[in-house]
Amino acid sequence: MKSIAIVGAGIxxxxxxxxxxKHLSPHIPDLEIHIYESYPPPPYISKSTSTHPTNAEERPNQRSTLTTDVTTALGGGLGLSPNGVRVLKTLDPSIYTRIKNSSYETDVxxxxxxxxxxxxxFSAGGKRYGHGTMFIMRAALHDAVLEKxxxxxxxxGRKVRRVxxxxxxxxxxxxxGGDVExxxxxxxxGVWGRTRDAIPESAGVKAEYDGLVGVGASLDEKTTRKILDELKDKKNxxxxKSPMTMTFGPSAFFGTxxxxxxxxKTPSEEPAPGDQDLERDLPFAGWWSTFPMDPPPTSKTPFSEVKDQVLAKHKGxxxxxTALIENSGVxxxxxxxxxxxxxxxxxxxKWTSDSGRxxxxxxxxxxxxxxxxxGVSCAVEDAMTIALLCEAIFAESSVKESDENEKFKKLCDLYANLRKPRCEYIVAEARKRGDMKRELGVVEQTIRNVVMWAMCKVMPESAMDAFYSYDxxxxxKKALNGKAPAVKGKGKVVVRED
Incomplete structure (x- = not known):
């Protein structure tokens, strides 16, 4: 193998x-790996096309907006689960340091x-898994990997027409009009990508709107302190206490x-030397609301057009x-x-083409x-899996090397067997959780609340192993040795390194 094209420069x-x-290039010194991204470069790269900027003021941060129309600005905040944190730490400790300093971490x-x-x-990680869940702005996480x-x-700005x-x-x-081989x-x-069309069995499968919309905002220090000051004398x-709170109601969900x-901390307290650019990536408060909406808005729908609907969903x-919503979009x-x-x-x-290429x-x-x-944790698990399989298959020192076409087919077969069952299991579990955020009757609400209360009371330390302990x-290694890989993680991972 001499050349690899990666379509998409997201996380x-x-x-x-x-x-x-890290894993394949040392074995194939002349290997060309190139990324093609449809969006234009973020402004901080436009100013310096040969090297990444060292000036923190030129880096993207949580205040980037969707109107910037660059891949670094897409999305709001996300939760990076312990399994995803460990993968990124394995990739590069400096990436881990950057995301740790650009996030809020919690065990519950x-x-x-x-x-x-x-x-x-409810468990969000902890010592058993090496890390808790980190809340980070998508732009900050993307910046942490893009700068490497x-x-x-x-x-x-190279939009793919066809593969x-x-x-x-x-x-x-x-x-x-150009092309590469x-x-x-x-x-x-991503979900709207063109690469999938090169796999005939999957080409006709299109993304579906699941009936729910996510609306949210990140608030700065001044606004957050104003909200808390106005609420401090009110009753109830x-x-x-937890950095992340999940609130369930009759017809909507609200995350804080x-x-x-x-x-x-007093407003005068400054971040540690060298961390000023990281601290600014963190909003003082963030929230997101999930509720049914039909027809769906677009990702470019202004917040002002849906703010009244959000307030109505959370009335009472x-x-x-209520204060967080009212003070957003102001x-x-x-x-x-x-x-x-x-x-x-x-x-x-199918996730792979017939050729395996x-x-x-x-x-x-x-x-x-x-x-x-x-979502992001599974994506970085995919990335690590691809690289380790490529290293094992294409860096063979055997004199009698197998045909390259057979190697590609072996790679794709192993990859699909490793990743497809795990991701489909997680999707199924996620759909169950999403159903708890739809319109529910009084009896359904009561059942949901009792079940969640009971889970919080009796949930063992190992309850999230299926998600968090996957290695x-x-x-x-198991797959390469002909053993059946696990769909779920199993057991304790590591002791946290604080």
Missing amino acids: GGCTTYLFLK FALQVSSGRMLGN VDLKDISF VDGEERVRVEFED VDFVVGAD VVIP VLNIDKIN WTPLI EGAGEVTHVLPRWITPSLP ILLAGDAAHCMPPDSGQ VATEV
Whole structure:
């Protein structure tokens, strides 16, 4: 193998590139790995096309908006689960350091009902898994991996028109009329990507709107302190102790990110030297609301057009929730808002082409409901799996090397057997969680609340092993040795390194 094209420079595409550089390039010194991204470059790269900027003021941060129309600005905040954190730490400790300094980490999610009554705490990770869940702005996480990519190996503004499979080479055609031929293509181009069309069995499968929309905002220090100051003298106001709180009501869901430890610092306290650019990536408060909406809005629908609907869905809920919504989308509030309809990819018949020279990764293969908290974590698991399999298959020192076409087919077969069952299991579990955020009757609400309360009371430490303890390297090794890989993680992982 001499050349690889990665379609898509999102978090999944960048981590695939970095893992391949780490595991495969040392064995094939002249290997060319190039990323093609349809969006234009972010402004901080436009100013310096040969190297990444060192000036923190030129880096993207949580205040980037969707109108910037660059891949780094897409999306709001996300939860990076312990399994995803471990993968990124394995990739590059400096990436881990950057995301740790750009996130809020918690071992528990607090669960409550719309009145503010607490149901209990649900595991978000912890010592058993090496890490908790990290809340981070998508732009900050993307920046952390993108800045490790050699800029000569990425082309922005190259929108793919078609990918054509072949027994010996794969042709990637662009809308600007150009094309490239490579040995191998990784389609990390998301739910609307074109790489999937090169796999006939999956080409006709289109993303489906799941009936729910996510609306949210991130608030700056001034706005957050104003909200808390106005609420401090009101009765029945409960300020969550956990940085992340999940609130369930009759016809909607509300998530809150509020780091009281940070808020309790005096405004004059400054971040540690060298961390100023990281601290600004963190909103003082963030929230997202999930509820049914038909027809769906678009990702470019202004927050102002749906704000009244959000307020109506949460009317009568705990005062903190109402205050967060009312103070979002206000001129001068210094926050970023987003409106994101939830598009889900039905299970694809195949993730790989017949030749074995094309495979799908991340959202292109398994765009899952955000209720799993595993979307990005599964994407980086995909990336590590691809690289470890490539290293094992294409870096063989055996004198009698197998035919290259057979190697590609072996790679794709192992990859699909490793990743497809796990991701489909997670999607199924996420759909169950998403159903709890739809319109429910009184009896259904009561059952849901009792079940969640009971889970918080009796849930063992190992309850989240299936999600959080999955180990990519172990499962790849098992698959290469002909053993059946695990769909779920098993057992304790590591002791946390604080």
